[in-house]
Amino acid sequence: MNQVPAPHAPPQRTLMGPGPSDVEDAVLQAMARPTLGHLDPLFLELMDEVAAMLRQVMGTENRLTLPMSGTGSAGMETVFANLLQPGDAALVGVNGVFGTRMAEVARRCGAEVVEVKKDWGQAFTPDDFVRAAAGRSFRVLALVHAETSTGVWQDVSGMREAADGCAALLALDTVTSVGGVEVALDAWGVDAAYSGTQKCLSCPPGLAPVTFSARAEKVMQQRTQPVQSWYLDLSLIARYWGGERAYHHTAPINMLYGLHEALRLTLLEGLPARWLRHARNGAALCTGLQALGLELPVAPELRLPQLTVVRIPEGVDDARVRAFLLNEFGLEIGGGLGPMAGNCWRIGLMGAASRRAKVELCLQALQAALADQGHPAA
Numbered sequence: 209m210n211q212v213p214a215p216h217a218p219p220q221r222t223l224m225g226p227g228p229s230d231v232e233d234a235v236l237q238a239m240a241r242p243t244l245g246h247l248d249p250l251f252l253e254l255m256d257e258v259a260a261m262l263r264q265v266m267g268t269e270n271r272l273t274l275p276m277s278g279t280g281s282a283g284m285e286t287v288f289a290n291l292l293q294p295g296d297a298a299l300v301g302v303n304g305v306f307g308t309r310m311a312e313v314a315r316r317c318g319a320e321v322v323e324v325k326k327d328w329g330q331a332f333t334p335d336d337f338v339r340a341a342a343g344r345s346f347r348v349l350a351l352v353h354a355e356t357s358t359g360v361w362q363d364v365s366g367m368r369e370a371a372d373g374c375a376a377l378l379a380l381d382t383v384t385s386v387g388g389v390e391v392a393l394d395a396w397g398v399d400a401a402y403s404g405t406q407k408c409l410s411c412p413p414g415l416a417p418v419t420f421s422a423r424a425e426k427v428m429q430q431r432t433q434p435v436q437s438w439y440l441d442l443s444l445i446a447r448y449w450g451g452e453r454a455y456h457h458t459a460p461i462n463m464l465y466g467l468h469e470a471l472r473l474t475l476l477e478g479l480p481a482r483w484l485r486h487a488r489n490g491a492a493l494c495t496g497l498q499a500l501g502l503e504l505p506v507a508p509e510l511r512l513p514q515l516t517v518v519r520i521p522e523g524v525d526d527a528r529v530r531a532f533l534l535n536e537f538g539l540e541i542g543g544g545l546g547p548m549a550g551n552c553w554r555i556g557l558m559g560a561a562s563r564r565a566k567v568e569l570c571l572q573a574l575q576a577a578l579a580d581q582g583h584p585a586a
């Protein structure tokens with residue numbers, strides 16, 4: 209190549225898809241601060257503060273709480289790779305993309321996976337798992353708290369008892385729920401959970417908070433085979449995040465500055481206030497979409513305030529609408545996945561994007577996009 213590209217200069221978009229979400233300036237500025245060494249005492253202090261703030265936003269006092277280097281999927285791999293070994297059995301709820309991914313990850317860990325299936329757009333009851341377990345024992349019972357592919361909010365109550373019924377650890381995907389709706393892992397009896405930074409925490413993608421209960425730690429200690437992934441082996445990484453500060457891999461220093469700031473902003477707002485903000489803006493968006501004549505396929509009591517699925521009206525071109533929103537309004541929304549591809553949109557109101565002004569912008573932009581295609585309801 210004889211010509212060097214110009215510096216990359218991304219425009220300011222409004223990110224209202226399934227993630228990444230809009231990032232606050234303070235978080236971007238934090239990430240631009242001078243890089244410290246990964247064993248610098250000042251960086252070690254920041255790590256302790258990050259872990260402490262993560263415990264608060266995840267509703268847990270688990271000692272083993274830290275952000276993995278990688279996106280939400282790395283958190284998913286961490287949970288299954290550390291808790292499962294070949295020959296174990298896992299009971300996994302599959303009602304969307306991320307339950308499907310959990311089942312695939314668990315299989316790749318050598319586990320026998322029993323999938324508990326529900327239609328996309330539906331939620332599980334504890335009884336679904338009890339029936340699927342059929343009296344057998346499992347190492348892990350896993351499900352997704354906020355299914356970003358369908359916009360379904362999974363109730364976790366009763367799941368601890370379902371897991372106890374099959375002697376299983378309870379694992380929960382909280383990638384899209386942390387910072388947007390209540391997450392109370394200890395109160396719910398969750399043993400292992402993972403999250404991501406780029407959904408309701410409004411930090412760029414790149415870290416995956418994970419937390420393991422004392423009971424989950426014991427299962428890790430009793431493994432007869434080493435964790436297949438050296439990079440994701442939590443017992444090694446815990447020695448860096450815990451007292452010893454033993455080098456494992458170089459922490460993504462500036463990403464951690466960003467997460468530190470995003471967690472600070474979350475806690476300064478206050479968790480209940482933040483959940484209420486998400487609830488109000490989510491409700492306002494639903495009302496506005498219905499006023500435009502658009503249909504919301506998820507039952508009202510199952511709707512996530514931070515992710516709304518909208519049916520695309522007959523005769524409206526999915527890709528053309530999304531291109532119109534991006535080009536005319538600088539607004540990104542998400543397309544559908546799996547059985548919802550091409551027939552649904554996914555609109556995210558996550559973290560910094562969950563603002564009344566952004567709800568109004570989205571409704572106005574969608575109305576214009578529909579009018580552009582001569583859709584009568586607009």
Ligand SMILES: *Cc1c(COP(=O)(O)O)cnc(C)c1O
Binds near residue numbers: 355356404
């Ligand atoms: C986004 C998401 C993931 C995966 O996270 P990545 O950051 O894309 O790797 C997992 N589970 C849920 C529920 C998600 O929304």
